[in-house]
Amino acid sequence: MIKGLLKKDLYNISSYKTSLVIIILFCSIAIIGTEAINFGSIIICTIVGMIALSTFNYDEISKSNKYILALPTNKKEIVKEKFILCIMSVVIGGILGFILTVVVANLMNYLRPQNLINIDYETLIISTIGGMWGISLIQSIQIPSIFKWGAEKGRIQMFVILFILIGAFLGIGFLITKLSININIEMIDSLINKFGVLFLVLTMVLMYYISYKISYKIFKNKEE
Amino acid sequence: MRLIMKNNIELKNVCKKYSGFELKNISFNVPQGCIVGLIGENGAGKTTTIKSILNITNSSGSIKIFGKDIKQNETEVKKDIGVVLDDSFLSEYLTARQVNSIMKDIYKTWNEGKYKSYLKKFNLPENKLIKDFSSGMKMKLKIITAIAHSPKLLILDEPTSGLDPVVRNEILDIFRKYIEEDETRSILLSTHITTDLEHISDYIIFIEDGKLVFNMQTENLLESFGIVKCSSNDFEKFDKKDYIKVKKGKYQYEVLTDNKENIIKKYNIKTIDKPSIEDIMLFYIKGEK
Numbered sequence: 001m002i003k004g005l006l007k008k009d010l011y012n013i014s015s016y017k018t019s020l021v022i023i024i025l026f027c028s029i030a031i032i033g034t035e036a037i038n039f040g041s042i043i044i045c046t047i048v049g050m051i052a053l054s055t056f057n058y059d060e061i062s063k064s065n066k067y068i069l070a071l072p073t074n075k076k077e078i079v080k081e082k083f084i085l086c087i088m089s090v091v092i093g094g095i096l097g098f099i100l101t102v103v104v105a106n107l108m109n110y111l112r113p114q115n116l117i118n119i120d121y122e123t124l125i126i127s128t129i130g131g132m133w134g135i136s137l138i139q140s141i142q143i144p145s146i147f148k149w150g151a152e153k154g155r156i157q158m159f160v161i162l163f164i165l166i167g168a169f170l171g172i173g174f175l176i177t178k179l180s181i182n183i184n185i186e187m188i189d190s191l192i193n194k195f196g197v198l199f200l201v202l203t204m205v206l207m208y209y210i211s212y213k214i215s216y217k218i219f220k221n222k223e224e
Numbered sequence: 225m226r227l228i229m230k231n232n233i234e235l236k237n238v239c240k241k242y243s244g245f246e247l248k249n250i251s252f253n254v255p256q257g258c259i260v261g262l263i264g265e266n267g268a269g270k271t272t273t274i275k276s277i278l279n280i281t282n283s284s285g286s287i288k289i290f291g292k293d294i295k296q297n298e299t300e301v302k303k304d305i306g307v308v309l310d311d312s313f314l315s316e317y318l319t320a321r322q323v324n325s326i327m328k329d330i331y332k333t334w335n336e337g338k339y340k341s342y343l344k345k346f347n348l349p350e351n352k353l354i355k356d357f358s359s360g361m362k363m364k365l366k367i368i369t370a371i372a373h374s375p376k377l378l379i380l381d382e383p384t385s386g387l388d389p390v391v392r393n394e395i396l397d398i399f400r401k402y403i404e405e406d407e408t409r410s411i412l413l414s415t416h417i418t419t420d421l422e423h424i425s426d427y428i429i430f431i432e433d434g435k436l437v438f439n440m441q442t443e444n445l446l447e448s449f450g451i452v453k454c455s456s457n458d459f460e461k462f463d464k465k466d467y468i469k470v471k472k473g474k475y476q477y478e479v480l481t482d483n484k485e486n487i488i489k490k491y492n493i494k495t496i497d498k499p500s501i502e503d504i505m506l507f508y509i510k511g512e513k
Contacts, residue, residue: 001299001329003329004326004329007325007326007329008318011322011325011326012315015317062312063311064312065312066275067312067314069279070278070309071330073330074299223281
């Protein structure tokens with residue numbers, strides 16, 4: 001059943017293919033223009049991840065959930081399918097962003113040998129995973145919100161939650177500065193270098209897991 | 225030998241409460257080989273009843289499909305059900321070909337050949353977006369999608385609303401053929417276009433304000449009900465138990481009875497009109513007692 005539901009969403013997403021090609025072209029031009037190659041993969045990953053979230057809009061416009069619930073499937077499978085799609089989009093977005101950045105940068109180095117773009121693969125991998133982490137956070141917050149309030153209201157709720165999170169981070173930063181708390185920056189740097197990627201991947205898994213549990217609980221009790 | 229009729233749907237005391245609306249103790253059966261029409265005005269509770277049967281909404285009471293509790297055997301039972309919902313289907317940004325590809329992975333018994341032959345029969349293009357279909361074409365696609373896996377039970381919510389008489393007739397033909405192919409099949413069809421039911425239904429269930437008003441064989445309903453037209457003075461002679469509802473006009477009273485033989489004999493009535501299902505429904509909704 002999940003395969004059928006995935007097909008439904010992928011067919012819906014396929015209407016974005018022209019827009020996606022245009023966006024990728026713009027990203028490539030941006031990479032060439034600014035030489036900020038690490039941003040390319042982050043932007044593409046974010047766009048692909050957001051496109052996956054747009055499938056909720058298609059379901060909402062056509063009130064598909066009511067019909068899908070009448071098919072031989074259940075609420076658990078419907079929630080599971082959305083998470084599979086979103087996780088797939090983040091992985092594909094990350095890989096696509098990484099490959100595109102490498103291809104564009106190498107192509108420019110070949111065409112413009114006098115102005116070489118320095119490709120630091122380690123930094124590029126970390127920034128790609130960082131981008132994937134960012135969109136995972138957005139998806140993990142937004143999916144339960146959409147299941148609770150719908151695609152339109154869910155988006156507003158997401159921005160509210162994001163503002164609260166940013167406010168909390170800034171608040172903590174402000175307190176640390178105000179209270180003159182000493183932070184061992186070197187130790188943090190060394191921890192990030194050693195365990196940064198592992199930390200990002202593990203927190204991504206954790207975010208999706210918590211988000212899935214909350215989403216299912218919300219959708220299970222929701223009346224269509 | 226007594227024939228035991230099996231039921232594809234059995235509802236017992238189904239209740240559902242929303243703010244401002246309540247479905248109260250709905251009980252009825254949908255026997256095999258029968259088309260059952262669910263009638264009532266908009267907001268009477270037809271869609272809530274269907275949503276309860278399909279476990280889309282959480283209601284109390286007992287709902288059995290093919291003898292099995294829907295809540296405990298939801299996925300298994302739904303494999304043998306075809307559904308048409310008035311306001312809900314897959315996204316309109318899909319094509320009929322993509323619907324086929326999706327449904328192949330939803331139903332194990334999906335018959336691609338049957339689906340495509342129906343598309344051809346009803347001149348539905350495979351590669352056009354559903355959003356560019358007319359209302360009639362959209363409804364035909366919904367119905368074809370509902371029957372292509374040869375389900376034992378069809379549940380249809382307002383399948384003919386907003387359609388012209390030609391398309392409605394074509395759709396009713398599909399239902400007739402579907403039920404003729406296999407005598408263990410059934411259709412539960414909700415509609416407020418009651419003329420459709422006079423031609424195809426075996427039973428009529430009337431729901432009003434969340435309550436079941438009657439559940440009768442269509443033939444009996446049309447045979448036993450009658451409308452007497454009389455003056456206010458003549459109406460005074462009627463015993464309350466002999467009529468169901470009365471519509472009081474300025475010059476004439478119209479009285480609905482469910483036992484026209486009795487009323488003809490008892491009050492020496494010369495002429496009695498045969499009501500349509502719509503007339504009966506209107507009497508129940510607008511008439512007085």
